[in-house]
Amino acid sequence: MRPVISGIATGPDGPVAFARIMIAASPAPMPDLAGLSGEDGTFTLGTNGPGRYVVAVYADGFVPARAEVTVRPDDKSVDLRVHLVPGPLPPGG
Amino acid sequence: MTAGHVVYIKNSGVPGRDGFVRSIKVMPGRNGATLPYGSVTSNNLRTVQGWATNGDEEHDYGAIILGTDLGLTTGWFGFGVYNDATLTASVGNISGYPGDKPDGTQWYAARRIASVAARKVYYDIDTFGGQSGSAVYRIVDGKRYAFAIHAYGGATTNSGTRIVTPVYNNMVAWKA
Numbered sequence: 001m002r003p004v005i006s007g008i009a010t011g012p013d014g015p016v017a018f019a020r021i022m023i024a025a026s027p028a029p030m031p032d033l034a035g036l037s038g039e040d041g042t043f044t045l046g047t048n049g050p051g052r053y054v055v056a057v058y059a060d061g062f063v064p065a066r067a068e069v070t071v072r073p074d075d076k077s078v079d080l081r082v083h084l085v086p087g088p089l090p091p092g093g
Numbered sequence: 094m095t096a097g098h099v100v101y102i103k104n105s106g107v108p109g110r111d112g113f114v115r116s117i118k119v120m121p122g123r124n125g126a127t128l129p130y131g132s133v134t135s136n137n138l139r140t141v142q143g144w145a146t147n148g149d150e151e152h153d154y155g156a157i158i159l160g161t162d163l164g165l166t167t168g169w170f171g172f173g174v175y176n177d178a179t180l181t182a183s184v185g186n187i188s189g190y191p192g193d194k195p196d197g198t199q200w201y202a203a204r205r206i207a208s209v210a211a212r213k214v215y216y217d218i219d220t221f222g223g224q225s226g227s228a229v230y231r232i233v234d235g236k237r238y239a240f241a242i243h244a245y246g247g248a249t250t251n252s253g254t255r256i257v258t259p260v261y262n263n264m265v266a267w268k269a
Contacts, residue, residue, distance in 0.1 A: 031225055032243060
């Protein structure tokens with residue numbers, strides 16, 4: 001079974017529910033999916049094996065955040081905590 | 094049509110998670126909180142053994158079967174099987190819902206196709222997580238024809254599942 005990234009998105013008031021979670025960089029191409037954090041802010045992302053991953057987190061009312069995590073060959077699950085700072089989503093373009 | 098991994102979770106790494114998703118809510122043309130065509134929820138989903146059993150990205154495609162005639166209101170893409178020369182001379186177009194943009198907003202990008210393989214199409218059309226399942230399409234005489242289904246993002250290239258004859262035949266059968 002492939003290792004997973006087990007994370008939680010938090011803000012100043014605690015867990016952030018329904019944040020959009022994506023892998024922005026990975027050692028090999030991955031499905032172009034986006035997930036949502038649960039009501040308790042937690043999320044689980046699949047990986048395609050060991051290497052460096054960048055996880056992007058977006059939530060309305062918060063500044064987008066990115067966090068880097070390294071999955072090692074013996075890992076089954078790697079924990080990640082992403083703290084979000086209140087602020088607007090920047091205009092797209 | 095959509096990516097196989099949209100309708101059927103494979104190699105998630107989470108015990109009990111793999112398999113068909115419970116249901117999918119389809120919201121054509123969604124723009125934030127606005128749903129110009131309403132929404133339809135479906136649990137009638139399709140994929141192929143190559144994805145469900147083997148997790149083979151060359152077979153990463155599927156379908157969401159709707160219980161209504163929503164397409165009569167929205168219109169639909171054409172789709173076709175094209176040879177290598179035609180595809181590598183084509184501009185690929187992708188419109189979808191990238192997760193790094195404001196929630197539920199549709200974004201579009203286009204660029205020349207970079208390369209093709211027997212069952213894959215490669216390009217550097219800008220995409221982000223959340224766009225899986227978007228049609229990769231050509232515009233010919235103002236009409237849009239899908240030739241791949243966007244599925245993977247990578248550091249140097251993005252890619253989709255190429256519509257080859259077996260894929261085309263499944264698409265025709267599934268929409269019947």
